[in-house]
Amino acid sequence: MKLLALTILALASLANAQFKCPPKDGQYEDARQCDKYYECVDGIAHEKLCPDGLVFDPLIRKRNKCDQPFNVDCGDRTELQPPQPKGVCPRLNGFFAHEDPATCNKFYNCIQGDHTEITCTAGLHFDEYSGTCVWPDSAGRQGCNAQTNTLKDGFKCPTEAQKDANGNLAVHPKYAHPSDCQRFYVCLNGVEPRDLGCQVGEVYNEESQRCDAPENVPGCEDWYKDEPAAAPKKV
Structure with missing residues (x-):
């Protein structure tokens, strides 16, 4: 000994x-x-x-x-100590992809073997080479599950880019509901749809891309005519 x-x-x-x-x-x-x-x-x-x-x-x-x-640029220093895996963490410290290779929008932050699961912002994938969430074409990951991008009513985010009321490219574009003046859609990062609505008494104005008084939105002037309590009071 x-x-x-x-x-x-x-x-x-x-x-x-x-x-x-x-x-x-x-x-x-x-x-x-x-x-x-x-x-x-x-x-x-x-x-x-x-x-x-x-x-x-x-x-x-x-x-x-x-x-x-x-x-860190390791250059020719390619060797590493043997890993000490713990649970979902391949090593005790670092940012690591989800153990399911088809789940590309989630990753783990491991600190001394204790992990926190993090979900990327809508439409992004985790990239281990940068330790951040990036656009899918930049991450270049294969076999990823397609995120649910269709709402129950069939709405999908259009592929064409949209400009906001100031003429700038909209990061989270909005779209009017085809039949409900009070409702509208928001596409997070242009790809993940959300069904939202204006407060009672207002309708969505597609031109200004905000909730507005019914009289300012052609075709929606009488939206609350059958709900006198909801109609905006005239001054």
């Missing part, structure tokens, strides 16, 4: 001996392993590892130089 301990100590000393500390004390990257680094104190190298899932970035000026892999 004592011989084994001495052998391990000797191997560790040999590994550290292969790294020569620069004249200035500090933290320095390993030549091959991206999550390994050396802390030099009085010219002596102490081998360290980043928390599982993080990698060492020598360019960070703060004391803790371990960061998310998508923030």
Whole structure:
């Protein structure tokens, strides 16, 4: 047992001996392993590892130089420590795609093995290379389940871009309901529809793209004629 301990100590000393500390004390990257680094104190190298899932970035000026892999250019430092998976987390720390490859709009934020499930904004997919939600064509993921983009009444978001009342491209375009003056649709990011409605006494004005008084919307002037209590009071 004592011989084994001495052998391990000797191997560790040999590994550290292969790294020569620069004249200035500090933290320095390993030549091959991206999550390994050396802390030099009085010219002596102490081998360290980043928390599982993080990698060492020598360019960070703060004391803790371990960061998310998508923030660090590892270059030729392609090796990593063995993963320590826990639950849905492939490694203890990081941002990871949902375990179902067909679920592209959800991902996990893992911190020391504890995960939080996050859903991307409507119409976006998670991209592991950037750690963010991006447009599907940028993520380039295959086999994703199509999100439900048709409402119960059959409405689907038009593919043509829409401009808002100021002439700018609408991020969340709105559309009037074909038969109900009080209701309208909003397409989140232009792809995911929502069925909304104006407050009682108002109708949707497609020209101004906002709820308005019935008399300002041609064809909807008498929408509340059978509901006197809902009709706006005339001044």
